[in-house]
Amino acid sequence: MVRLIILRLLESFFRRPLLSLAPFVVALALGAGYILLSPPEYLSSGKIYIEKDSLLASLTSSNSDASWWVTPAQATANELGELLATNAFVRSAIQQTKLEPLMAGGPEVVWETFTFFRETISINPLGDKLVEIRATTDDPELSYQMVVATMDTYLKWKLNNDFQESIAAQKFFESLIAPYQADVDKTRQALIDFLSANPEPVRGERPPGEQFQLDQLQAALARAEERLSAAQENEESARLALVKNESLIRQTYQIVDQPEIPQKAEFSLTGFIKNMIIFVAIGIFLSASLIGGGALLDRSLRFPVDVRHGLQVPLLALVPLSSEAMPPASVTAAVSEVERTALQPQEV
Template identity: 85%
Template structure:
């Protein structure tokens, strides 16, 4: 059966060789044309260095937010990809690029712009502390702007996250200081009024009732002053955290390679080979399908093995092929008297 299939495929190919090879040749030509006619692509990239163990972090006892099994570069890469999945982050980045006019279009245009931005930006960790952000488009200036916008938006997001927390904490304690100060003033005035109304006796001690009331007033003043002092210390800590967090972010995330506007288009051998392989495989598949389809549709008997497998009849003889030039020979006629002799000769053979 395998021999029959191989013979059928070979016969289908050699019966129409040009037609069988045509899809493969067309696929190769289409692949070459697609690669040659594709618009040039311009690559822009920038690198961010992440240093979690900075001097300021060690002095302020700031701990790294990355787990011990995740490198700073990998943690930053994961965080960037998570932010790129949000519309707020992508919208803030697009605002700094030439894609901003598309934001005034319809919902479909906005969605396509978001998708284009997410698909164009690629983030790769390089080692343990280095992250590369890349963008490849047919516009060199747009590639540059997308990388710069992504890096700036990320650093601003890091600053704003800690900034908002510190501002909220500072505002909270500022709101507490005023009423706490009023409580202190009220407790102090109550103590002053009590001492004015009940001065220290010239001889002996105060009566127990006055001494108890005096102790209560002094304790209330101490509690009020302690609350006020705690709120003031926390407000000062929040104010210092504003400055510390900004300096800490700038020391932790340093742009070591600024993006540049690419001057030459990128040529990737890997992309070239991958595209050619795709078209070659498609052309080869079509050629094989054409050959196999021709062999499957053709039901004619072309080989002796076809008779055995298709008709299930015994094969008596095979007409030999002769490559010698044919010479005209008289056509013999078979009469009824010659039939027994001819049948005997065929049976002998």
């Protein structure tokens, strides 16, 4: 049965070879036209170097990421990918590009703009400490703006994130200092009043009761002063964090390759091959479908094997083809071989 199917497919192809190959040729032509007529694409990129072991970080004990399980570049790329998934980050970046007027459109236009921005920006870690940010569009200026906006928005986000944390910490400890100071003043005044009312005896020691009360007041004052001192130190650390934050971020994240406006379009060999493979596959599928459909719909008896399998009767005679209708010798030999094999008696 398999041999009969192969024979029918060969006959369907060679009966109308030009028509069978037409879908494949058309698909190739469409693929070439699509590639040639596609708008040129312009690539802009920038690179950020991440140095977690900066001098300022070591002096201020801010190197808290020394035990990462991933490299600084991979961690930064992951963080950027997560931020790009948020509308707030993308919206802030779009404000710095030519896409900003689209934000005045309806919800559908805004959503399409967000999607376009996310799909256009690509983040690639290069080694352990280098991250590349790329954008490819049909507008060279837009590609440049998208890369610059992404890098600037990320650095600003890092600055603002640490800044807000420092501000919150400073306000928290500032709110503690006033009541702690009042507690110290109250405890100190209580000790002064006790000493005024119970001065040190001229001779001998204080009575045990007075000494116990004095020790209690002195211990309470020491605790209050220690608590106030800790709050003041923490408030000073938060204020120091505000000062050092920007310098630390600038030292940690350095833009080593500034993006530039691309001057010529990019040619991607990988993209070209991928597009051609897609159109070639479509052409092969259409041609195979046409050949298979012609063989399936053709119910005529064209070969001796058709008589045997279709009518279940023995073949007595075969009308020979004229010289004008004879197919090429190679095709005749192939068909004859298939027929001969198909007509052989099958062993049980």
